[in-house]
Amino acid sequence: MSVSLPRVLLALGILGAAGAARADSPAPVKIMLKDHRFTPEVIHLPPGQPAILEVTNADTTADEFEMRQLALEKVIAPGTTGRVRLRPMAPGRYQFVGEYNEATAHGTIIVDVAAAASP
Numbered sequence: 001m002s003v004s005l006p007r008v009l010l011a012l013g014i015l016g017a018a019g020a021a022r023a024d025s026p027a028p029v030k031i032m033l034k035d036h037r038f039t040p041e042v043i044h045l046p047p048g049q050p051a052i053l054e055v056t057n058a059d060t061t062a063d064e065f066e067m068r069q070l071a072l073e074k075v076i077a078p079g080t081t082g083r084v085r086l087r088p089m090a091p092g093r094y095q096f097v098g099e100y101n102e103a104t105a106h107g108t109i110i111v112d113v114a115a116a117a118s119p
Contacts, residue, residue, distance in 0.1 A: 028054035028083065033063060033076070036101035042108050044115035047091045053084040064099040067109075073099070 031053055032039045045051050055065050057076040064075045065084060076082040089111045098105025 026051050028052040031055045031107075032058060033065075033098060033105060034058040036063070036098060036104045038096070038098065038105055038107040040107070042110065045086075045089065045109055045111050046115045047111050047113065048088045050088055051086040053086065054081055055084060056081040061100070063101060063105060065096060066099045067094055067096045069094050 026049065029043055029045070029051060031043070033055060036059060043053075053065075055074070055076055057063060057078055057080060060078050062075055062077050064073055065082065066073045067084075070086070070089075072084060072086075074082050074084050086109075089109075091111050091113065094109040094111065096107050096109065
C-alpha cells in the first residue's frame with residue numbers, strides 16, 4: 001500500500017497542531033486534600049486566562065470539589081487526582097469547598113492582576 005505525500009503532510013500537520021494546542025495549555029495548579037483540608041487554601045490566578053486545578057485526595061474517603069459560583073463539581077475518589085478546568089475568569093474571589101466536609105475543606109481562588117505579574 002502506498003501513501004501519497006499530501007496525506008503524509010496532512011497527518012503531520014494535524015499532529016503538529018495537536019501538539020501546539022497541548023503546549024498552550026496552562027500548567028496545572030496542584031491542590032492537596034488531606035485530613036479534610038485543602039493545601040494551599042488560597043490560590044492566586046491571573047484574570048482572563050484558563051487554568052487547570054489538579055486536586056489530589058490523600059484522604060481515605062471521597063470528597064466533591066465544588067465551586068458554586070461557577071457551577072463546578074468533581075467527585076474525587078480517595079487516593080486519586082482529579083483535574084478541574086477553569087475558563088478565563090474576571091477579577092474577584094471564588095470560593096471552593098470539599099462538599100462532604102465543608103466545615104474544614106474550603107479555600108479561595110483570588111483572580112487578580114498581581115497574579116499575572118508573578119512568575
